[in-house]
Amino acid sequence: MESDPRRIHAQVIKKNIAGASEYRFQLNNLVTLYFKSHLLPYAVRLFQQIPSPNVVSWTTLISGHSNTPAALHHFVSMLRHPTLPNQRTLAIILKTCASLPSLSFGVQLHALSIKLSIATEPYSASALIHFYSKTQLPNNARKVFDEIPHSDAVCFSSVIVGLAQNSKPIEALSYFADMRASGFGSTDYSVSAALRASAELAALEQCKMIHSHSIVTGLDSNPIVGTALVDGYGKCGMVNDARLVFDENLPTLNLIGWNAMMSSYAQQGDKESVTELFSKMENQGLVPDQYTFLSIMTAFCNSGLFNDTEHWFTKMESEYKLEPWIEHYTCLVGAIGRSGRRP
DNA sequence: CTAGGGTTAG
Structure with a gap:
């Protein structure tokens, strides 16, 4: 089949591209294709054939091994090469540190990103917030957020989610209010997290307000928001309201939604x-x-x-x-x- | 050509 990366690989070799950077560009593309086709050994072998891998080559290799210790290994190899990471590299490797999890590796990445002046850039900052939330250090997550000069909806959502997940519902709702006041549109992430915070507080009025807000913003049709609403009303003791939301969202709800109702x-x-x-x-x-x-x-x-x-x-x-x-x-x-x- | 965040329990 035409989309088989091996076929495209053969064509790249036949074309015998002259320019080194153009050749590397083509190989980077191919490595990406091999990873997307789940042909890991091909991807790694081809990476090793890139004469002078750049940050894109390395980031692709690391991305292909995300959420495994191999990603950390390749990251260290990249630094020894030496090649410096960019925001995309850090986002991927921090996500890996969050999921493994590896606290010590992630903290060192934080230090490195400060040295490279990208700790407060939105993509790496949101990944840092997620990392500190997953390692149960919500105060560190909040500190990273507070130092971002130009935040965005994802950074806001990340810090709200992190605080809600770490049993800091008052602070989560405070950042939710800040996000609204800053003029960023709510996201399904920020709304479901605010609902989780309200549920933990059994704050019925908050749940009702966010429910209304989700209808106005059209986020109420999202199954995760629906699940958070069912849980929120349930925790407030309003099972009948929970059931109404449950029945409205029934076709889209997954097992988690059913579990929340039960x-x-x-x-x-x-x-x-x-x-x-x-x-x-x-x-x-x-x-x-x-x-x-x-x-x-x-x-x-x-x-x-x-x-x-x-x-x-x-x-x-x-x-x-x-x-x-x-x-x-x-x-x-x-x-x-x-x-x-x-x- | 390589990037970031979620719902059930506790």
């Missing part, structure tokens, strides 16, 4: 609604996970029914082959206490 019922101890949704979920072809079973167990636990709680725990392990979390055991212990049983 969790809302579970917090009320509404075991009938939870088990009813469980059946409907399976009829839809969705495969339940640990969150699903945690909701079911929580519902029975909150109703003081130990036998049912234990029954679903066993069902999860034996029938669905799901490894229980510490939370499932906590739920079992809680059920023992609530049912008045003695160990």
Whole structure:
């Protein structure tokens, strides 16, 4: 087939391009194609054939190994080459440090980006904010954000998400307000994070305001915003409102959306609604996970029914082959206490 | 030719 990178590779070799930089340009393109076609060994071999790799060549190689320790290895090789990274390189490598995670490598990248004067540029800054959020250092994330001279919607969203994820809901909502005041349009990221913060505070008025805002901005049709709304209303104790949002978004919601709705019922101890949704979920072809079973167990636990709680725990392990979390055991212990049983 | 952020539990 014509799009096979090996065919294009052959053509590049046949053309015998004279200029070194034009040749490198073509090879960089090819390495990208090989990675996109999931032909990793071809991509790496071709990279090694580039006579004098530039920052684009290196960034492509690192990007092809993103979220693996190999990406860090290639980054070090790049520095020894020596070639300096740019914003794109740092964005990719910081994302890798966030997902591995590797705190020490990421902190050194922060130092390097300060030396290169790109720590406050939007693309590397948002990656730094994400990195510090994932390594549970929200104050560092906020500090990076505060030093950005010309922020943008992604940097704002990143810091709001990071603060919401790290149980700093008041600060998250404060930055959400700052973002609105700065004139940046809200994004599905900023809205879902603000809803998560409001949910943690069980702040019903906040949830309602952001719900209205999401309708005005058209973000309410986003399934992640919908899920955050279901969760928000649920945490505020407004299960009926949660159900309305759930039903409106039903066609687009994934397993997480269903789990959020079941969790809302579970917090009320509404075991009938939870088990009813469980059946409907399976009829839809969705495969339940640990969150699903945690909701079911929580519902029975909150109703003081130990036998049912234990029954679903066993069902999860034996029938669905799901490894229980510490939370499932906590739920079992809680059920023992609530049912008045003695160990 | 190479770039950044999300929802369920706790």
